[in-house]
Amino acid sequence: MCETCGCGVTAQAPATTHTISVMRDILEQNVHQASHNRAHFDAHGVLAVNLMSAPGSGKTALLERTIDELAGRFRCAVIEGDLETDNDARRIRRHGVPAIQITTGSTCHLDAAMVHEALHRLPLEGLDVLFVENVGNLVCPASFALGTHADVALVSVPEGDDKPAKYPVMFRGAALVLVSKADLLPIFEEFSVASVTEQVRALANPAPVLAVSSKTGLGIGAWTGWLAEEVATRRAHRRGVAGPAVADATALAELP
Amino acid sequence: MHELAVSLALIDEAERVARAHGARRIAHLRVLIGPLSGVDGEQLARSYTIARAGTLTAEATLEWSATPIAVRCEQCGATSEVGAQRLLCRACGSWQTRVVSGAELTLQSVELVDATH
Numbered sequence: 072m073c074e075t076c077g078c079g080v081t082a083q084a085p086a087t088t089h090t091i092s093v094m095r096d097i098l099e100q101n102v103h104q105a106s107h108n109r110a111h112f113d114a115h116g117v118l119a120v121n122l123m124s125a126p127g128s129g130k131t132a133l134l135e136r137t138i139d140e141l142a143g144r145f146r147c148a149v150i151e152g153d154l155e156t157d158n159d160a161r162r163i164r165r166h167g168v169p170a171i172q173i174t175t176g177s178t179c180h181l182d183a184a185m186v187h188e189a190l191h192r193l194p195l196e197g198l199d200v201l202f203v204e205n206v207g208n209l210v211c212p213a214s215f216a217l218g219t220h221a222d223v224a225l226v227s228v229p230e231g232d233d234k235p236a237k238y239p240v241m242f243r244g245a246a247l248v249l250v251s252k253a254d255l256l257p258i259f260e261e262f263s264v265a266s267v268t269e270q271v272r273a274l275a276n277p278a279p280v281l282a283v284s285s286k287t288g289l290g291i292g293a294w295t296g297w298l299a300e301e302v303a304t305r306r307a308h309r310r311g312v313a314g315p316a317v318a319d320a321t322a323l324a325e326l327p
Numbered sequence: 328m329h330e331l332a333v334s335l336a337l338i339d340e341a342e343r344v345a346r347a348h349g350a351r352r353i354a355h356l357r358v359l360i361g362p363l364s365g366v367d368g369e370q371l372a373r374s375y376t377i378a379r380a381g382t383l384t385a386e387a388t389l390e391w392s393a394t395p396i397a398v399r400c401e402q403c404g405a406t407s408e409v410g411a412q413r414l415l416c417r418a419c420g421s422w423q424t425r426v427v428s429g430a431e432l433t434l435q436s437v438e439l440v441d442a443t444h
Contacts, residue, residue, distance in 0.1 A: 088354050089442045093344055093434045097337045097358070179329055211329035214365040214432070236412045240365035243414065275398065275414040275424045 101215055104183035108190060108218025115195040118298070118305045119203065121217050123241060124225035125234075126207030129251040129285055131159045133225070133294075134202055136285040138166045140295050145199035145302060150189045152181040152206045159204065169193055180211035183218055199302055209234065213241040221246035221301060228255040232262045235270035243274035247297055253282035253289050330370040333432070334378035337371075341437050342383045349443030353387040357435040361394040362411050364432040368393060387438075396429030 096102060112119045122130050131151075138147050149170040151159040160172035171189040173181060186203060193201070203219055205212040224245035226234040229252060235242035242248065248271055250264050268280040279297065283290035337358065345353050360368045368391045375389050399406045400416035401424060407417035411429075415422050 086440050087442075088438050088440050089348070089350075090355075090436050090438045091344055091348065091442075092436045093340070094436075095340055095434050097333060097340060097432045097434050099340060100336060178332065180332075182332070210365065214329060214333070239411045239414075240363055243363070270412075272422045273413050273415060275422045275426070277422075 098215070101183045104187055105216035105218035108183055108187050109220075110218075111187075111190055111195065112201065112218065112220065113305075113309065115198065116306060116309050117195055117198045117201050118221075118302045119201045119217075119219040120298070120301075121203045121205060121212075121219040121222045122225065123205045123209070123212050123222060123245075124207060124227070124251075125209050125230060128207070128225045128227040128230065130204050130207070130225060131162055132285040133249070133251060133283065134163060134204060135166055136288070136291060137202075137295065137298075138163070138168050140291055141200070141298070142167075144299075146197055147200045147202065148193050148198050150181075150186060150193070150201065150203045152185070152204060154178075154206060175206060179206060179208050180215050181205050181217060182215045186217045186219075200298060209238040209241050213238070213244065220305065223247045223249060225249045225251045226267065227252040228259050228262050232264070232266045233270070235267060235274060239274050242271055243276050245271075245276065245278050248278050248280045249290075249294065250280065250282040252284060252286075254284035254287045256282070330366060331374040331378060333366050333371055334375040337375065337434060338378055338382050338384050340434050341387070344437050345383045345439055345442075348439055350383070350439035351441045352439075353384045353437055354440050355438035356384065356387050356389045357437075358389065358391040359394055359431045359433040359435050360391055361429040361431040362396055363426060363430040366432055394428050394431050397427050398424035399427045400424050 124130055134149060141147055147168045149163045151170055151172045153159055154175055157172040160170040163170035171192050173185050173189055203217060222245050224242055250267055256262060264282050271278055271280060281290050281293050283294050341353055341356055360366055372389055379385050395408050396411060397406055397408050398414050400421050402421040403419040405416055405418035414424055416424050
């Protein structure tokens with residue numbers, strides 16, 4: 072009963088609020104999914120590489136050349152990310168390797184869940200290297216971990232050499248920076264590979280910077296050499312510790 | 328851009344906390360954003376007001392603050408506040424540094440209404 076006037080309408084208790092301290096990564100779910108993807112790659116001994124650049128920097132052309140160069144040495148596959156069309160996957164398949172196209176619609180980046188769905192459509196068992204070609208974009212993909220072992224960032228010569236300073240989030244995390252379309256260096260005299268390297272170092276990133284041309288083959292040997300070293304590192308890691316195979320299996324069993 | 332995806336993830340995380348405490352709704356969210364997270368605070372705040380419709384955060388206000396970028400030098404041990412394009416030690420100039428602040432994308436706290444536990 073109301074204590075003020077004695078009526079039968081009881082006042083509603085005021086809402087109480089509680090502040091709960093959370094301190095959690097907002098993208099925790101993506102990070103979780105990414106580590107699940109990583110467990111898949113490691114369980115199958117696959118090196119997974121995430122290729123990122125602006126649109127038109129030559130990611131697909133580089134992959135076409137790379138696949139041909141690696142033929143007979145490593146078994147490759149590609150996950151292609153694009154807003155629309157499966158043009159890139161069709162280009163890759165012409166080189167005799169499996170390619171899964173993810174069309175993101177309006178989404179400007181790949182995330183770990185998209186890659187997870189795609190990797191289940193690939194024969195991971197028989198693979199050595201899985202390339203993920205991210206959506207052409209130097210901003211958004213940098214915030215979404217995919218579970219791949221290495222991020223490779225491309226900057227093509229016609230784009231200009233100031234990309235690392237302009238996109239620090241992307242370039243500070245790259246394990247390797249490729250200056251693509253390097254056959255155009257004689258034409259774009261103002262482009263300085265040394266400046267690209269300086270900017271990458273200014274981001275506290277020790278990543279090697281390699282000039283490559285998918286057209287002429289310039290620097291392709293250094294790039295495939297880097298890949299071969301990474302494959303060897305993954306394999307040594309897999310053999311070296313007795314636990315990983317078991318730990319990976321556990322991680323896979325625990326996760327969806 | 329990708330801030331809408333981040334907003335949706337933020338709301339998911341906040342709803343998870345609300346459900347764990349049996350709350351009817353959420354009144355307020357506090358978020359920390361480092362410049363090196365690649366997420367823009369203003370854009371996040373804008374896309375959040377669209378993304379929150381129909382969720383437990385439908386009426387929740389969002390408060391975000393930017394963290395400073397700081398690096399710790401692996402060579403001399405100094406910690407310095409730096410800009411996003413230059414993550415070098417300001418004491419000795421070394422590039423062998425580690426980012427200790429400025430890459431956060433963190434849900435700091437949520438204010439729950441009528442939490443039951």
